[in-house]
Each structure stands twice: as structure tokens, then as C-alpha cells.
Amino acid sequence: MKIRKYLISLLAAFSIVPVLTVMISSISLFQSKTAEFLQKNAESEATQAADIVDQFFAQRKSSLEVTADLPGVKELLFFSNEGRSESELEPYRQMAINILKTMTSRQTAIRDGNSRGNYVKRSCLVNRENIVIASDDSEIIGTRSTIGENMRELSADKMYISNIMKNPIFLQGHKYFEVAVPIFSGSNYEGFIQSTIDMTYFDQICRRAFMETGRTFIIDPMGNIASEQFTDTDGNTLDNIKCMNGNSDFYQQLQKMDLEKHPSGAIFYSVNGENKCGYYSSVAGDRWIVVSAVKQEELLHPIRRIINIYIILLLIFIILMIGFSCLAANRFLNPIRDMSAAFVKVEQGDYQTQLSGTYKGEFAEMASSFNHLIEKIKEDTDVLKLNETRYALIMEETNQVVFEWDILLNQIYHTVYWTNKFGFSAVEEHPDSEIPKFRQVHPDDQIIMDDLFRSILQSKQPGPVDVRMKDISGKYIWCTVNVKALYDKENKPYRAIGLITDTDRQKKKIQQLENKSQMDLLTQLYNKVTAESLIKKHLKDCSRKLLQGFIIIDIDNFKSINDMLGHIFGDAVLKKVAAEIKALFRATDVIGRTGGDEFIVFMKDLDSRELLSQKMKEICEVFRNAYTGEDGTYKVSASVGGAVFPDDGTTFAELYRHADEALYDAKDSGKDSYRLYSGALMEEAQ
Numbered sequence: 001m002k003i004r005k006y007l008i009s010l011l012a013a014f015s016i017v018p019v020l021t022v023m024i025s026s027i028s029l030f031q032s033k034t035a036e037f038l039q040k041n042a043e044s045e046a047t048q049a050a051d052i053v054d055q056f057f058a059q060r061k062s063s064l065e066v067t068a069d070l071p072g073v074k075e076l077l078f079f080s081n082e083g084r085s086e087s088e089l090e091p092y093r094q095m096a097i098n099i100l101k102t103m104t105s106r107q108t109a110i111r112d113g114n115s116r117g118n119y120v121k122r123s124c125l126v127n128r129e130n131i132v133i134a135s136d137d138s139e140i141i142g143t144r145s146t147i148g149e150n151m152r153e154l155s156a157d158k159m160y161i162s163n164i165m166k167n168p169i170f171l172q173g174h175k176y177f178e179v180a181v182p183i184f185s186g187s188n189y190e191g192f193i194q195s196t197i198d199m200t201y202f203d204q205i206c207r208r209a210f211m212e213t214g215r216t217f218i219i220d221p222m223g224n225i226a227s228e229q230f231t232d233t234d235g236n237t238l239d240n241i242k243c244m245n246g247n248s249d250f251y252q253q254l255q256k257m258d259l260e261k262h263p264s265g266a267i268f269y270s271v272n273g274e275n276k277c278g279y280y281s282s283v284a285g286d287r288w289i290v291v292s293a294v295k296q297e298e299l300l301h302p303i304r305r306i307i308n309i310y311i312i313l314l315l316i317f318i319i320l321m322i323g324f325s326c327l328a329a330n331r332f333l334n335p336i337r338d339m340s341a342a343f344v345k346v347e348q349g350d351y352q353t354q355l356s357g358t359y360k361g362e363f364a365e366m367a368s369s370f371n372h373l374i375e376k377i378k379e380d381t382d383v384l385k386l387n388e389t390r391y392a393l394i395m396e397e398t399n400q401v402v403f404e405w406d407i408l409l410n411q412i413y414h415t416v417y418w419t420n421k422f423g424f425s426a427v428e429e430h431p432d433s434e435i436p437k438f439r440q441v442h443p444d445d446q447i448i449m450d451d452l453f454r455s456i457l458q459s460k461q462p463g464p465v466d467v468r469m470k471d472i473s474g475k476y477i478w479c480t481v482n483v484k485a486l487y488d489k490e491n492k493p494y495r496a497i498g499l500i501t502d503t504d505r506q507k508k509k510i511q512q513l514e515n516k517s518q519m520d521l522l523t524q525l526y527n528k529v530t531a532e533s534l535i536k537k538h539l540k541d542c543s544r545k546l547l548q549g550f551i552i553i554d555i556d557n558f559k560s561i562n563d564m565l566g567h568i569f570g571d572a573v574l575k576k577v578a579a580e581i582k583a584l585f586r587a588t589d590v591i592g593r594t595g596g597d598e599f600i601v602f603m604k605d606l607d608s609r610e611l612l613s614q615k616m617k618e619i620c621e622v623f624r625n626a627y628t629g630e631d632g633t634y635k636v637s638a639s640v641g642g643a644v645f646p647d648d649g650t651t652f653a654e655l656y657r658h659a660d661e662a663l664y665d666a667k668d669s670g671k672d673s674y675r676l677y678s679g680a681l682m683e684e685a686q
Contacts, residue, residue, distance in 0.1 A: 038294055039266060041210055043279040046292035049205050049216050050281035056201060057284050061159040064181045067103050068193045072096050073125060076134055077183060077191050080127040096125055096134035104136050119200040121171060127191040147178055151192045156184045161284050164224035175199045202226040214294035221287060223251055401500035407493050412436050423472035442468035442476055456485045456493050478507035520593040522571055523578035531592025535602045536652045548645035549603035549612040550655040552663045553619055556637045556671040558597035573626055573636060580622045584615060609644050616640045616674040637672035639663055648677050
């Protein structure tokens with residue numbers, strides 16, 4: 001029954017799992033593509049609507065500017081600001097009123113001059129004192145405009161757009177907003193021309209729908225919706241997005257937007273737990289926003305249908321696979337059981353076992369192979385001797401460095417290629433040692449070879465090791481030694497075969513790459529990470545009885561060197577001063593480049609603080625003698641700050657901070673100097 005169970009499990013795993021993988025992958029792919037499609041549709045709708053709204057406002061601005069520039073309008077405005085009498089203003093006022101009426105009547109949403117499509121409901125001209133001096137609505141002439149203070153702050157090329165408003169005594173309580181452009185005479189503010197616009201034009205945009213649940217709406221900074229009667233896909237009427245029914249985070253999402261940096265982009269929000277995705281685009285500068293959104297539930301409709309189809313197909317496939325598995329288990333069960341029993345007998349040492357020859361197909365071939373294998377096992381002694389002879393021939397003829405360790409006799413045998421590579425016998429005579437000693441192994445690496453051989457004696461199978469071995473020319477080269485041991489029935493090693501491979505070129509290349517990763521490519525000093533790591537390691541291990549010096553070097557005005565003489569000259573300066581700084585210090589000191597024009601030096605085991613001050617002085621001299629441009633007039637200098645361990649700090653961070661404070665004290669003192677940190681007092685050498 002175990003074989004049947006395993007067979008069914010394997011067939012199910014190799015059939016159902018791939019189907020499930022394909023199903024999940026295809027659904028995920030479809031979901032991502034559908035989500036992308038929804039987002040693209042929302043983006044397209046919002047962008048198109050934003051373009052229409054921007055064009056609308058641009059046309060209003062143009063119409064107001066053209067009207068404001070007409071002679072009758074300008075003359076009335078200028079004469080009014082001069083304080084002329086009403087009798088003098090009246091002819092110009094009638095002319096301006098007629099112009100305003102004409103402008104109002106021609107701005108229609110239907111674009112055929114039909115007054116039923118008018119969206120401009122009232123226009124007026126306002127003087128410098130914020131008094132309406134002409135209007136196509138005679139009732140407001142002589143009154144004060146509500147937007148006058150806002151107009152004084154606008155430049156001549158701007159248009160004012162108000163928030164959406166309602167007034168129960170105006171337009172029968174319908175929504176409207178104001179647009180206006182300022183009028184200037186030279187740089188003097190004279191007044192403005194203003195139009196009142198209803199929602200006729202925006203109703204057309206907000207009535208547009210896309211996909212099944214997609215809607216577009218326009219909102220002002222206060223969240224008012226620019227539509228006389230906007231209803232969402234659930235039939236809810238909204239005047240302001242703050243009044244969305246239920247729990248919605250839409251307004252909070254809008255509040256977080258920075259329209260100056262991100263004037264358009266994707267937006268995701270929820271209403272009553274229902275997720276929506278959309279796209280927003282700012283219009284009229286950043287005053288108003290156009291949003292197109294669609295329910296994310298639209299994404300789930302096709303996915304649910306696909307999942308249902310997959311589930312049905314998967315169930316059918318599972319039934320077929322289970323039936324096929326049962327049939328296959330019954331068909332092959334008896335031969336497999338017989339073979340399993342035969343293998344158990346062979347494992348117990350019964351080599352007389354034979355399988356029946358009545359099987360058919362592949363099982364007949366397997367039974368014949370099994371019987372033939374048993375016959376071969378009976379001849380294992382002869383085969384073993386033959387293999388040993390072949391192995392001896394290989395040991396003599398191969399040109400690889402192969403050696404054999406007879407553990408019982410502690411003898412080493414190797415191929416003739418050993419003398420070609422290493423020149424003389426491999427093993428030193430050490431009668432008291434239980435492991436061989438290779439003469440060619442570098443003394444520092446001898447312990448690695450000893451551990452390798454001892455691990456074999458401990459019945460372990462070690463991995464390869466890298467050691468240095470002296471070749472025939474007397475030069476040490478890197479070699480990889482790999483040894484495999486043979487064990488008897490009691491798991492005791494009796495023989496080991498080793499292979500020595502020349503890996504000198506690869507090893508040195510790896511070391512070069514490691515060294516290169518630690519260095520700054522331009523100056524060939526340590527880079528920031530390596531220098532900091534070496535200093536931290538030394539600080540951790542060193543005694544606090546010994547002084548350690550820490551120096552920070554910063555090139556004065558290095559940016560101006562690059563700007564005036566070019567980056568190539570700047571790089572040459574860095575390379576030159578880096579080489580000369582390096583020459584000032586010992587090989588054991590750590591010198592690194594930590595920034596574009598910043599270096600650090602760590603002096604180990606100082607005799608005194610004065611020695612550090614002397615070195616800082618020499619550093620300043622190095623920079624004074626550095627490149628000074630083609631004409632010799634550009635001076636190069638550096639500011640240097642230093643700190644001493646353990647007096648000024650015991651960690652890298654403390655030493656760096658104090659040396660940096662000393663550095664900035666040198667800079668504040670006119671640069672081209674050095675300072676050694678000493679608490680409140682800095683030592684200075686001119």
C-alpha cells in the first residue's frame with residue numbers, strides 16, 4: 001500500500017501542482033494587466049477633461065483681456081479713477097455696458113449663440129476703488145465687488161478664479177464662480193473686468209462616464225464639485241467631496257497632495273470600504289483639480305469568471321489523474337513489490353536471488369538487468385583486482401599532480417608529473433609523525449596541511465584547502481589540495497587519494513581584485529570604507545598606554561579649482577598631494593581619501609603629541625608646494641585638524657568629531673593652517 005500511496009502522491013504532485021502554478025500565474029498576470037488597463041483609462045479620461053477645462057479657462061481669460069482692451073471700456077475705467085462726474089461718465093458707461101452685454105451673450109456652451117446655452121451670466125467692470133462702474137446687470141452698478149482685494153495681488157498676466165459659490169438671491173440659488181483679470185496702465189493698477197460663470201459647461205464634462213463605473217468630476221480647493229447636480233455611480237448626489245456618504249478617505253488623500261511638485265498622478269481611495277482607483281490632474285494653475293475614478297471591483301468581475309473556469313477544469317483534471325494513478329499503481333504494483341523484496345535479500349547478503357522472467361515490457365528488462373547485476377557481484381574479487389591494476393597505470397601515466405597516501409604504512413606515492421612541477425621528493429622523513437610532511441609546503445601553511453591529514457585520520461572527509469608550495473624554480477605558488485579518503489567497514493581510513501592543482505594565477509587575481517576594492521582609484525589611497533574599518537580595528541586592539549594620531553585634511557576652495565582650472569587639473573592636484581602625503585608617513589600608518597577633497601591619516605603608536613603637530617605642519621607645506629595652475633598664480637592650500645587617542649577620544653567617531661572641530665577652527669582662522677584638538681584651547685603653528 002505504501003507504493004500505491006507514493007505513486008498517487010507523485011502523480012498528483014507532478015500534474016496538479018503545474019496546473020495550479022499556471023492558473024495562479026495567469027490570474028496574476030490578468031489581474032495586473034486589468035489593473036493597468038483601469039488606471040490607463042482613468043488617466044486618459046482625467047487628462048482629456050483637464051485639457052478641456054484648461055482650454056475653457058484660457059478662452060475666458062482671452063475674452064476678458066480683449067474686452068478690457070476696448071477703447072470704451074478703458075476710457076470709462078480711467079475717467080472713473082480720475083473722479084470725473086457722472087454726467088461725463090454716462091456716455092462711456094453706456095458704451096461699456098453694451099460691450100459687456102455682447103461679451104456675455106456670445107459665450108455659450110452650445111456654441112451657436114443660443115442664449116439657452118449661456119454659461120457667462122453676468123459681466124462687470126470695477127474701478128480702482130473696487131466699485132462696479134459698468135455691468136450688463138444694472139442692479140449691481142455702484143456696488144462693491146467681493147473680489148477686489150484679491151485682484152490687487154495679481155500680476156497683469158494672471159487671471160483670478162474664485163471658489164464655487166451659492167447665493168439664494170442670485171441665479172435662483174444655483175452654483176457659480178467668478179473669473180477676472182486685472183487692468184493696468186503701465187505699472188499702475190486701474191481695476192479689473194469680471195465675469196460670473198454657472199455650471200452649464202462643467203455639467204457636460206461631469207456627465208461623461210467611462211467603463212461601467214467610471215466617473216469624472218471637477219473640484220475647487222474647498223472640495224466643491226463643479227457641477228449643478230453631480231451623482232456618483234451609486235446614485236448619490238454630491239455638492240462637496242467632504243460630504244461623501246459613509247466612511248471615505250478621498251478628501252484626506254487630496255489634502256496630502258503637493259500640487260506644485262506633483263500636478264498630476266494616480267490616486268487610490270475608498271468609500272464605505274469599496275476601493276477605487278483613479279487619476280488626478282490640476283487645472284487653472286493649481287486651483288482646481290480634475291479627477292477620474294473607477295471602482296476596483298470592475299477588476300474582479302472577469303477574474304472571478306476565469307477562476308470559476310479554472311476550478312472546473314482543475315476538478316476534472318484531478319479526477320482523471322486519480323483514476324490514472326490507481327490504474328498505473330495496479331498495473332505496476334506486483335513487479336515493484338517483487339523487486340523491493342529482492343533488493344532486501346541482496347542487502348542481507350543473499351546473492352542467489354533471481355527475479356522471474358515472466359514480466360513484460362520494461363519490467364522484463366529490469367528483471368534481466370537485476371539478474372545480470374547479481375552475477376557481476378559474484379565476480380567482485382576479480383573486478384577489484386582489475387580496477388587496482390588500471391589505477392596503478394593511471395598513477396604512472398597521468399601528467400596531473402596526483403598522490404596517494406597509504407595511511408596504514410604512512411607512505412606517499414605520486415605520479416611522475418610531481419617532479420616536473422616540484423622537482424624533488426614530496427615527503428620529509430619524520431618516523432614519529434603519523435601524518436606526512438610535504439617539503440614544498442610553505443612553513444606558514446604547514447599547519448593547514450597537518451589539519452587536513454589529521455581530519456582524515458579522524459574519519460572525516462575534508463574539503464579542498466589552499467596552500468603555498470615551492471615549484472621547481474624555487475618560487476612559492478598557490479595550490480589547491482583536494483584529498484578523498486577510503487574507509488573500511490569499521491569506518492576507519494586506510495587510503496587517501498589527493499589531487500594538487502596549480503591555482504596561483506586565479507588566487508593572485510582574486511587578491512588583486514580584493515586589493516583594488518579597498519583602494520580609491522584616483523589617488524591609490526585607501527577608500528573611505530576600508531580606511532575606517534582598519535582604524536576601528538586598530539583602536540579596538542591597541543593599548544590605551546600608547547598614543548595614536550588622527551588627522552583630517554581638507555583642501556581649501558577645491559571647488560573653485562575644479563571650476564576655474566577644470567576637473568582634469570583638479571584630479572592631478574589630488575594625485576600629486578596624495579602621493580606626497582603618503583611619502584610623509586610610515587607604511588604601517590593608514591592613509592585614506594574619504595571624500596572629493598578630504599583625506600584622513602591615522603598614525604600608529606606615537607611618541608608624543610608634538611610629533612603629530614609636526615606631521616600636520618608638513619602636510620600644510622605639501623599643499624603649498626602643489627600645482628598652482630599654468631600661470632603659477634593659483635594658490636593651493638589645505639586646512640588640517642588633528643586629535644590624539646586616548647586623550648581626545650577612544651573611538652573612531654570621537655576622534656573624527658574632535659579632529660573635524662579642529663579642522664573647522666583652522667578654516668575659521670583663515671585656512672592654510674592646522675589645529676590640534678585640545679578641548680577649549682587649540683594649539684596653532686604658523
